[in-house]
Amino acid sequence: MKRFFILTVIMILLFVLIFLFKGENIFFIGLRPLQRFLYCPSGQASTRDNLCLSDNKLEMCQAENDLLKKNLNFLRQSKDNFILANVIGKRSESGIEWFLLDRGESCGVKIGLAVVDEGGVLIGTIAKVDDSISHLKPIFNSGSLISGDIIHNNEIISGIVQGEYKLTIKMRYIPTDRQIDVGDTVVTSGLEEHIRRGIVIGQVAEINKKPQSIFQEIIVNPLFNPDFRVVSIILP
Amino acid sequence: MTILKYIVLISFIFLLVVFEISWQVFPKGISCVFVLMMVLLLSAVEVEATGKFRLKYALSTAIFGGFILDLYSIFPPGLFFLSILSTFYICYRFIILKFALLNPAERGIHQEFNLLNFLGILIIGIISALVYQLLILFFSYLYYFVRLSDIKILLNELYFANLMRLIFLNGLLTAILFWVILKFKNLRHSR
Numbered sequence: 255m256k257r258f259f260i261l262t263v264i265m266i267l268l269f270v271l272i273f274l275f276k277g278e279n280i281f282f283i284g285l286r287p288l289q290r291f292l293y294c295p296s297g298q299a300s301t302r303d304n305l306c307l308s309d310n311k312l313e314m315c316q317a318e319n320d321l322l323k324k325n326l327n328f329l330r331q332s333k334d335n336f337i338l339a340n341v342i343g344k345r346s347e348s349g350i351e352w353f354l355l356d357r358g359e360s361c362g363v364k365i366g367l368a369v370v371d372e373g374g375v376l377i378g379t380i381a382k383v384d385d386s387i388s389h390l391k392p393i394f395n396s397g398s399l400i401s402g403d404i405i406h407n408n409e410i411i412s413g414i415v416q417g418e419y420k421l422t423i424k425m426r427y428i429p430t431d432r433q434i435d436v437g438d439t440v441v442t443s444g445l446e447e448h449i450r451r452g453i454v455i456g457q458v459a460e461i462n463k464k465p466q467s468i469f470q471e472i473i474v475n476p477l478f479n480p481d482f483r484v485v486s487i488i489l490p
Numbered sequence: 491m492t493i494l495k496y497i498v499l500i501s502f503i504f505l506l507v508v509f510e511i512s513w514q515v516f517p518k519g520i521s522c523v524f525v526l527m528m529v530l531l532l533s534a535v536e537v538e539a540t541g542k543f544r545l546k547y548a549l550s551t552a553i554f555g556g557f558i559l560d561l562y563s564i565f566p567p568g569l570f571f572l573s574i575l576s577t578f579y580i581c582y583r584f585i586i587l588k589f590a591l592l593n594p595a596e597r598g599i600h601q602e603f604n605l606l607n608f609l610g611i612l613i614i615g616i617i618s619a620l621v622y623q624l625l626i627l628f629f630s631y632l633y634y635f636v637r638l639s640d641i642k643i644l645l646n647e648l649y650f651a652n653l654m655r656l657i658f659l660n661g662l663l664t665a666i667l668f669w670v671i672l673k674f675k676n677l678r679h680s681r
Contacts, residue, residue, distance in 0.1 A: 273567040292512040343511035
């Protein structure tokens with residue numbers, strides 16, 4: 255009984271210290287360099303291994319420099335306020351996938367902000383923020399919803415963009431009488447609180463029209479770079 | 491000495507979680523904390539059958555592993571902690587003690603379901619992984635309905651396909667690791 259009581263007190267203390275008094279920062283800040291070093295998207299693993307093997311540090315710096323320049327070029331052109339963030343991890347649980355970014359509330363990150371890649375294409379939105387890290391929920395996650403517009407011959411057609419099975423993006427609730435072509439651009443509509451209008455999401459890849467249905471369904475080809483390591487968080 | 495063991499265990503759990511999240515070489519879906527907790531629990535039960543009691547390491551793994559998983563989780567704090575601690579309790583009280591450690595005569599048709607053959611360990615591993623996944627689902631819905639979270643796990647084809655893969659992967663890994671430890675122990679005793 256005494257042991258159980260001590261264990262319960264320790265658990266409550268840990269919970270309070272870590273989650274209520276932001277003790278989590280000790281772990282996040284302390285382990286950030288290791289996580290940044292370890293994280294490498296699956297597609298880039300062989301490239302990084304080769305670089306490490308040949309000890310070509312200069313080439314690696316050059317690649318990182320190019321990536322940062324691309325980010326800055328897009329952001330200067332769009333005149334958005336932004337924060338650059340490194341992806342330090344990726345987790346998946348019960349069909350929900352999320353990425354860990356090394357910027358948090360202390361840098362001005364809020365829930366719902368848009369996250370874009372070096373080309374300014376939407377990757378997803380911020381789903382949870384801690385003091386020094388944040389969690390990015392990608393657009394292709396099942397259950398990710400965002401309002402979007404299709405631009406077709408200077409006409410704007412609105413709908414809801416939804417991730418499906420972590421593989422594709424679908425756009426729903428578009429009336430069947432609206433004309434859409436394969437290759438039309440899908441952008442954010444700006445109806446969300448912290449996401450501005452006009453951030454590119456992807457291109458129309460397939461149009462599914464059923465004769466008895468009042469809505470048509472669009473399959474969107476996402477345009478973001480799947481091997482992102484540095485992302486930009488667009489501030490409101 | 492015991493404190494030192496705990497420090498080593500907690501540091502190991504922490505590094506395991508960080509490696510699992512940031513180093514993308516682990517097969518997708520493997521829950522290292524769950525596997526470690528199950529291996530320690532099965533080892534403790536196996537030792538307990540011979541008279542000693544070492545359940546505390548498995549319990550510590552469940553507690554600290556749950557906390558650390560919650561640190562890097564998109565869900566509100568407590569979900570993984572509650573899930574893994576409940577899994578520990580259910581597996582220990584209702585799966586291992588009720589079935590796996592019964593006398594063979596009492597077990598009846600479940601003759602093969604024990605901690606001495608690989609199939610029995612694999613079945614325990616798979617059932618435990620299923621319990622863990624179902625508890626995550628249960629607590630995520632509980633959080634969603636009491637409005638602590640706006641993330642809802644969708645029960646679609648992807649979820650069920652993923653569930654099958656996760657329970658098999660984690661169950662198999664638990665069984666292999668425990669089997670290796672068991673064989674290693676037997677080998678050491680025989681010498």
